[in-house]
Amino acid sequence: MKIAQIAPLIESVPPRLYGGTERVVSWLTDQLVDMGHEVTLFASGDSLTKAELVPCVERALRLGGTHDDQVLSYLVMMDEVARRVDEFDVLHFHIDGFHFPLFRKHASRVFTTLHGRQDLPALRSFYRRFPEYPLISISDHQRLPVPDANFVATIHHGLPLDLHQPTLEPGGDYLAFLGRVSPEKGLDRAIEIATRVNMPLKIAAKVDAADERYFREVVQPMLDRPNVTFIGEIDERQKTHFLGDARALLFPVDWPEPFGLVLTEAMACGTPVLAFRCGSVPEIIRTGVNGVIVDSMDEAVAQLPRVLQLDRREVRHTFVRRFSAERMASQYLDLFRAATERPLVCKVQERPDDSLIAMARPAKTRMQALS
Structure with a gap:
């Protein structure tokens, strides 16, 4: 398959230090390449990948620039993806819903993995406005605040098996x-x-x-x-x-x-x-x-x-x-192949039952205590 991966521009792919989303995008992209697929990564120019890299900014935005620079950089990236949209079987976005207004006529083959919290007030109406886009959650709990959104799968993150070796006898008592x-x-x-x-x-x-x-x-x-x-x-x-x-x-x-x-x-x-x-x-x-x-x-x-x-x-x-990169990539491929064979139908998710909400309830935040 010909797959486009569209990453955030805040950090490089993978990030040099902290950065969860960009790290996952890196592992997924490289795993898809290892599995024989043609993958193009839209990301910052200081990214390192096995895929074809399309640099949309010279370096990760966290390293410098203003909020206006970030908005303009994402607009430039969206324009580049749109210019090449017909080259791909599937487009996979990792930038929240920034792309939704631009790719509606391609929605059946545009996937969006949501990496952040979904309990922000505006998100329910936002997803109702764009019901044609298939969404992927990274946990079942993440879906709870937006039960009517068009989630088609939950795919937990996965890591390369050789990234970290197990330490069976830890050397530190900390x-x-x-x-x-x-x-x-x-x-x-x-x-x-x-x-x-x-x-x-x-x-x-x-x-x-x-x-x-x-x-x-x-x-x-x-x-x-x-x-x-x-x-x-x-x-x-x-x-x-x-x-x-x-x-x-x-x-x-x-x-x-x-x-x-x-x-x-x-x-x-x-x-x-x-x-x-x-x-x-x-x-x-x-x-x-x-x-x-x-x-x-x-x-x-x-x-x-x-x-x-x-x-x-x-x-x-x-x-x-349970958490290998190969398992993660295989689950994404199942969705991608289904999209190329037939459009995915928008589904209204049933509200999770009270037992799930109780099991995974978020604790009351202490952030207001600092105000």
């Missing part, structure tokens, strides 16, 4: 936190958990401009604790050692997490996870197998010893079985 420093990611809760169980915590995370206040007022005063080490952003090679040598990953999220890529990255290293019951977490973590899900700080402290005793071989095996 807990790990990997991600963004933001209220919804719960770094302050991770520090508190590590302090209460008297274990070292190593933090590999970036601070976005939007989260500087939270970092300055909440997190920074906690970094003086003797058990806390703040490392900053790390690359893929460093990530393998950082996660692999950790006894467990702490994932105390406080928002409707759409997926949580770091969960699968930890599993790839054989590292079990202590996670809060928010968003997609119950779809990824199975208590007693690859981690433990908790509902409170007290439960997190009480359950951490159980997490540390989990079989790291089984954690890795769960990753191989």
Whole structure:
């Protein structure tokens, strides 16, 4: 098949340091090429890929530029995709709904994977305006706020099996936190958990401009604790050692997490996870197998010893079985092939039952507490 992958321009594909969506686009694109398909990647010029690269900006927009530069850059990218639209069997977008007004007559072969939260007020009416586009969720929980949207599949993210090697005997006696420093990611809760169980915590995370206040007022005063080490952003090679040598990953999220890529990255290293019951977490973590899900700080402290005793071989095996890049690409290909054989029918999704909502309920956010 001839497949176009249209990536965000904020980070390169793959990103040099932090960046979940661009990382997934990279793994999917390269896997599709390895499976024998002709893939074209529309992305920033500093991207590295096995596919044909169409550079739409010279370098990732995060490295410089203003908001106006970003809007204009995306418009230029949309124009380039539209110019070449007839070259492809399928177009696969990863940029929310930016492209919806431009590709309506091609909608049956235009797929959109939604990578972000869907509980923003305007999204329900937005998707109702463009019902012809088939949407792909990255977790079932992600769909809950927009049950009438035209979702045709949920496809969990997948990683290359050789990206991280499992560490069955971790070299460090520490807990790990990997991600963004933001209220919804719960770094302050991770520090508190590590302090209460008297274990070292190593933090590999970036601070976005939007989260500087939270970092300055909440997190920074906690970094003086003797058990806390703040490392900053790390690359893929460093990530393998950082996660692999950790006894467990702490994932105390406080928002409707759409997926949580770091969960699968930890599993790839054989590292079990202590996670809060928010968003997609119950779809990824199975208590007693690859981690433990908790509902409170007290439960997190009480359950951490159980997490540390989990079989790291089984954690890795769960990753191989459920979260490989090959599995992810195969599921996308099933959709793409169906679209080339017959147009996908718009379907109104049934509202998930109350038990699913209760199982994966998002915790009340603490972001307002900083206002």
